[in-house]
Amino acid sequence: MIEVRELTKRFGASVAVDRLNFKVNQGEVLGFLGPNGAGKTTTMRILTGFFPPTSGSAAIAGFDVVDQPLKARRAVGYLPENVPLYVDMRVGEYLRFVAGAKGLGGQQVAAEAERVMNAVGISARSGQLIKQLSKGYRQRVGLAQALLGDPPVLILDEPTIGLDPAQIVEIRTLIKSFAGQKTVVLSSHILPEVAATCSRVVIINQGRLVAEGPPAMLTPEAASGCLVRLVGMGPAQELQAVVGRVDGVTGVRLEDPPAGQEGVCVLSLDTDGGLPVRAEVAKAVVQAGHRLVELAPVTVSLEEVFVQLITEDKAHSQEEEAA
Amino acid sequence: MKALKAIYLRELRAYFHSSIAYVLWVSFLVITGYFFFTGVASYSMASMQAMQNPMFMRLNLQEWLVSPLMSNMSVIMMLITPLLTMRLLSEEKRSGTLELLLSYPLTDFSVVLGKYLASLTMLALILAPTLLHLAILASMGSLHWPAVLVGYLGLLLEGGGFLALGLAASAMTENQIVAAVAGFAGLLFLWVVGWSSTVVGPEAGAALKGLSLGSHFENFPKGLLDTADLAYFLIFIGFFLFLSTRALEAKRWKA
Numbered sequence: 001m002i003e004v005r006e007l008t009k010r011f012g013a014s015v016a017v018d019r020l021n022f023k024v025n026q027g028e029v030l031g032f033l034g035p036n037g038a039g040k041t042t043t044m045r046i047l048t049g050f051f052p053p054t055s056g057s058a059a060i061a062g063f064d065v066v067d068q069p070l071k072a073r074r075a076v077g078y079l080p081e082n083v084p085l086y087v088d089m090r091v092g093e094y095l096r097f098v099a100g101a102k103g104l105g106g107q108q109v110a111a112e113a114e115r116v117m118n119a120v121g122i123s124a125r126s127g128q129l130i131k132q133l134s135k136g137y138r139q140r141v142g143l144a145q146a147l148l149g150d151p152p153v154l155i156l157d158e159p160t161i162g163l164d165p166a167q168i169v170e171i172r173t174l175i176k177s178f179a180g181q182k183t184v185v186l187s188s189h190i191l192p193e194v195a196a197t198c199s200r201v202v203i204i205n206q207g208r209l210v211a212e213g214p215p216a217m218l219t220p221e222a223a224s225g226c227l228v229r230l231v232g233m234g235p236a237q238e239l240q241a242v243v244g245r246v247d248g249v250t251g252v253r254l255e256d257p258p259a260g261q262e263g264v265c266v267l268s269l270d271t272d273g274g275l276p277v278r279a280e281v282a283k284a285v286v287q288a289g290h291r292l293v294e295l296a297p298v299t300v301s302l303e304e305v306f307v308q309l310i311t312e313d314k315a316h317s318q319e320e321e322a323a
Numbered sequence: 324m325k326a327l328k329a330i331y332l333r334e335l336r337a338y339f340h341s342s343i344a345y346v347l348w349v350s351f352l353v354i355t356g357y358f359f360f361t362g363v364a365s366y367s368m369a370s371m372q373a374m375q376n377p378m379f380m381r382l383n384l385q386e387w388l389v390s391p392l393m394s395n396m397s398v399i400m401m402l403i404t405p406l407l408t409m410r411l412l413s414e415e416k417r418s419g420t421l422e423l424l425l426s427y428p429l430t431d432f433s434v435v436l437g438k439y440l441a442s443l444t445m446l447a448l449i450l451a452p453t454l455l456h457l458a459i460l461a462s463m464g465s466l467h468w469p470a471v472l473v474g475y476l477g478l479l480l481e482g483g484g485f486l487a488l489g490l491a492a493s494a495m496t497e498n499q500i501v502a503a504v505a506g507f508a509g510l511l512f513l514w515v516v517g518w519s520s521t522v523v524g525p526e527a528g529a530a531l532k533g534l535s536l537g538s539h540f541e542n543f544p545k546g547l548l549d550t551a552d553l554a555y556f557l558i559f560i561g562f563f564l565f566l567s568t569r570a571l572e573a574k575r576w577k578a
Contacts, residue, residue: 048426051574074428084419086333088340100329101427145423 001026001153001183002047006056009042009207016042018207019056024200026152027180031198031215032187035310039207040187041081044157047185048078060153074103077146081157081187083138087131091122091141094130095148102149116144120174136167143174154184160193172197191306203309210313227298228269228278229255234290236265242288243267248277264293326429330437331444334411338445343410347403348449358395359456362388384460385470385546393474393544396453400446400482401514405506407445408489409499411438412571417497421571431571435490435564442486443479450478470546477543480556484536485510487563494570510536 002024009017017039024030034040046053047060049069058065063072086094095113104112117123120140125133130141139159146154159175160168176197178184188194194201195215203210211217232239236254244252251270258264271277278295285292338344366388373382412435415421424434457471489506496502517535520528532538539555542548 045422048422050422050425070428070430073426076426078423078426080419080422082419084421084423086420087418088337089333093336097329097333098427100332101326101424101429103325103428105325 001028001061002030002185003059004043004047004056005058007043007046007053007058008055009039009046009051010054016207017046017053020204020207020209022202022209022212024183024185026183028200029175029179029184029186029198031194031201032185032204033189033191033194033201033306034187034204034210035189038204040204041157042207043204044078044080044155044185044187047155048076049073074149075151075153077148077151077154079142079146079154079156079159081161083142085130085138085141085145088129090127090129091133092117092126094141095144098145099148104149112148112150116147119147120144136163136170139163139167139171143171152182154178154182156184156186158187158189160188160190168193203306205310205313208313208317211309228271228281229294229296229298230267230269230281230285230292231294232265232267232285232290232292233263234265236267238288239265239285239290240267242284242290243269243281246277246280246284248272249281268298324433326427327433327437327440330429330434331441334438334441335444337410338407338441343406344445347406351399351403351449352452354399355392355396355453356456358392359453362392363460384464385467388460389457389466389471389474390544392456393478394541396450396478397481397540400478401485401510402507403449404442404446404482404485405489405492405503405510407442408486408493408506409503410493411442411490412493412567413496413499413502417499425571425574432564432568435494435567435571439486439490439564439567442490443483446482446486447479450475450482467546473546473548474544476548477540477552480543480553480560481536481540484556484559484563487560487567488513491563491566491570494567 004020004022007017007020008015020039020043022030032040032043045051047058047065049065049072052066060072061075063075065072086097089097092113095116096109099109099112114123117126120143122137122140122144125137130138133141139162143156143159146156156175160171163171172193175184175186179199186194186198198215200213201215201217202212230243240252240254243249248271249269250272253268255266255268257266269281271281278297282292282295366382366384369387370382412421415424425431454475457466460466461468485506488509489502492506492509493499493502496505513534513536515535515537517532517538520532520535522528523531533555536559539552542552
């Protein structure tokens with residue numbers, strides 16, 4: 001549905017997007033991830049035809065954004081990051097204007113405006129001035145205007161930024177409900193959000209593709225390689241031996257016990273499995289007559305995973321440059 | 324076409340929702356009303372003198388009253404049109420709404436034309452009540468309406484030119500004040516550029532007069548319709564609408 005090939009955008013001397021390649025299939029929700037200034041917004045602006053790429057190409061629903069701009073734009077609903085709405089207009093009036101600007105006419109205008117207001121739950125606010133709405137409602141109006149004309153592709157730039165937790169959940173649920181019917185590209189620098197809403201993730205940094213894959217690659221277990229922390233009471237050597245004999249445990253290290261807690265021993269285990277291995281470990285410790293206090297997978301925060309991916313990429317590109 | 328209509332209606336509504344339209348409207352009517360009053364007063368004095376001395380002069384409403392009034396109106400129009408157009412595109416750029424507008428399946432020219440036609444409609448609405456002055460005049464004296472209508476056509480054409488230039492200024496900046504000042508400076512320059520025609524030699528002088536807004540307007544209030552003047556204003560409007568479109572598109576070239 002969306003195809004980006006060797007996309008490059010320069011602003012003077014600085015390169016905002018650097019030979020970016022990715023594809024989004026029909027019905028997919030793609031998370032577009034990267035730190036601030038990574039080139040997410042620039043890429044989205046190229047996709048929506050705000051400016052052309054310096055080189056490379058982008059196509060939406062088979063239409064090149066430069067050569068067939070009107071057809072490409074007809075297939076896209078766009079929500080920019082700061083949600084620029086005409087704040088002096090009323091919600092319904094604004095949506096009817098956008099419907100007209102998108103080329104709808106006659107009866108369709110009012111019907112479509114009504115439909116999208118229902119879809120995002122703002123029908124009751126139809127007569128209110130946009131400047132009097134809260135941030136959450138403005139975001140919904142922004143989403144509503146993107147939905148007008150029922151475009152097959154939605155491009156949403158940081159759709160939950162600046163919302164409170166309840167509103168974030170609402171907007172996320174709304175976006176999730178599009179999955180399957182619409183192709184969605186969603187940018188964010190908030191990892192849990194992407195993990196919760198997207199079916200695939202593209203990570204970019206400094207305009208370049210860093211990683212691409214299912215959101216699971218961002219989950220802590222994938223990154224930590226099933227590291228488990230065990231806290232028990234008993235002689236450290238014995239515990240270490242007992243745990244080491246369990247199937248699926250590939251390594252055991254003795255860690256420093258927390259200060260001031262006598263008789264406590266802390267082990268960190270490398271395992272090659274998830275839940276079943278931990279269950280076996282717990283059983284073995286208890287059966288050997290020791291006391292088990294804690295057994296938990298070590299969580300690497302998503303941010304750490306992200307930073308790790310980006311630094312790996314940096315090291316990689318430095319090697320490339322050296323070679 | 325539908326997009327153009329939507330943009331036109333939105334802009335027109337925006338004029339009526341903001342106080343600026345009303346302020347300009349009232350200012351224009353008060354000032355033209357004043358000019359009309361002084362015009363009628365001095366005309367009636369001149370008529371008294373003419374009555375006492377029939378050889379004194381030949382009086383004619385069009386020449387003595389309507390034509391000077393229209394010239395005055397054209398100067399006031401030059402002062403108010405940059406204020407009608409300054410917001411049109413600069414505000415969209417500043418607030419970021421242009422990004423969203425340009426993501427819709429519409430051409431840049433339909434954005435420019437929709438906004439231009441809205442400002443032209445607003446100007447026509449501002450001018451329209453002054454026809455009342457002339458209707459009052461017509462009820463008391465003999466007015467040659469075709470000549471008056473040619474004068475109004477001239478005002479609309481000239482005002483249309485002012486608006487097109489103002490819109491181009493608005494397309495080039497994010498700042499409304501800059502758009503207004505640049506528009507006004509451009510108009511004033513094009514208005515007075517013909518004045519130096521007598522000092523630069525016959526050929527350059529003719530060229531300067533040919534460029535000047537003022538010299539192409541001066542025939543209309545007399546009731547004279549010259550195709551050269553008509554063509555000048557239509558080309559003037561077309562050129563600045565083209566420039567506005569290009570200024571919008573420039574965003575799409577910068578590589």
